[in-house]
Amino acid sequence: MPRTYLVTGALSGIGAATTALLRRQGHTVLAADLEGGDIAADLSAPEGRAALVARARELSGGRLDAVVACAGVAHFDPVTVRINHFGAVATLEGLRPLLAAGSDPRALVVGSVDAVHPTDPAIVAAADADDETEAVAAARAAVDRGEGHLVYSSSKAAVSRWVRRAAPGDAWAGAGIALNAVAPGVVLTPLTKPLLDDPATLALVERAVPMPLHGHSRPEQLAPLVAWLTSPENALVTGQVVFADGGADAVLRGDRVW
Numbered sequence: 116m117p118r119t120y121l122v123t124g125a126l127s128g129i130g131a132a133t134t135a136l137l138r139r140q141g142h143t144v145l146a147a148d149l150e151g152g153d154i155a156a157d158l159s160a161p162e163g164r165a166a167l168v169a170r171a172r173e174l175s176g177g178r179l180d181a182v183v184a185c186a187g188v189a190h191f192d193p194v195t196v197r198i199n200h201f202g203a204v205a206t207l208e209g210l211r212p213l214l215a216a217g218s219d220p221r222a223l224v225v226g227s228v229d230a231v232h233p234t235d236p237a238i239v240a241a242a243d244a245d246d247e248t249e250a251v252a253a254a255r256a257a258v259d260r261g262e263g264h265l266v267y268s269s270s271k272a273a274v275s276r277w278v279r280r281a282a283p284g285d286a287w288a289g290a291g292i293a294l295n296a297v298a299p300g301v302v303l304t305p306l307t308k309p310l311l312d313d314p315a316t317l318a319l320v321e322r323a324v325p326m327p328l329h330g331h332s333r334p335e336q337l338a339p340l341v342a343w344l345t346s347p348e349n350a351l352v353t354g355q356v357v358f359a360d361g362g363a364d365a366v367l368r369g370d371r372v373w
């Protein structure tokens with residue numbers, strides 16, 4: 116059955132590969148991105164998040180079957196927590212009523228294996244408390260003391276924690292909406308290109324995200340998992356952060372998670 120999807124970050128990388136696959140499968144995809152696509156909205160700010168929801172309601176007639184929150188950045192800057200956590204949560208919460216009107220509704224956010232790396236507890240605590248002002252201040256403080264790299268891992272840990280808290284509740288599971296995250300390792304996209312092109316940062320990335328199965332991945336390899344988790348076939352998986360990282364999480368955390 117053709118379904119209606121909304122994908123953010125749909126014009127590049129993982130979002131573009133997911134959009135292309137879903138369209139090949141015969142589904143309608145509302146492609147949202149910073150500029151261009153069906154919906155242009157800046158998810159770093161409340162106005163853009165509200166514009167996304169309003170335009171999605173208009174274009175979909177108030178009904179979506181699945182939402183994929185893929186938009187994200189990896190800057191050593193507070194904007195990273197604004198987009199990756201608050202923008203993603205606002206996308207999913209804002210579009211939840213449209214999903215509740217859809218059939219076999221599913222929602223997904225693209226997290227990261229970076230969530231298992233060290234994080235900044237102040238950023239994560241503020242995100243847990245849904246306090247964007249405090250989270251941005253904590254991110255600014257991390258950048259100022261030379262720990263800007265913690266902003267990305269913290270944003271991805273925070274959004275993963277939100278998925279775990281929200282998914283089993285009345286608003287999501289209670290409304291029949293599966294809500295999950297996928298956590299990629301290193302994917303060859305414009306987001307990682309500058310890091311991988313520089314031999315010094317490439318060596319750091321390879322140490323930080325070891326991928327024994329097949330090495331660095333391509334966005335097309337993530338898309339089938341995203342498509343399945345957001346399909347009607349996924350009747351049972353919810354509240355999960357599914358690592359699609361070539362074994363990075365297994366190397367980094369070993370058996371400690373059990």
Ligand SMILES: NC(=O)c1ccc[n+]([C@@H]2O[C@H](COP(=O)([O-])OP(=O)(O)OC[C@H]3O[C@@H](n4cnc5c(N)ncnc54)[C@H](O)[C@@H]3O)[C@@H](O)[C@H]2O)c1
Nearest residue numbers: 124127128129149157158159186187227299301302304306
């Ligand atoms: N590439 C990787 O190695 C990797 C690994 C783990 C997780 N991820 C995550 O996957 C997601 C997609 O990343 P990608 O690698 O495909 O990157 P990408 O740069 O190719 O795509 C990101 C998309 O997000 C959009 N975007 C950026 N800022 C935005 C804003 N303020 N408002 C709306 N849209 C905005 C961009 O325009 C772009 O289309 C991100 O959440 C990223 O953190 C990527």
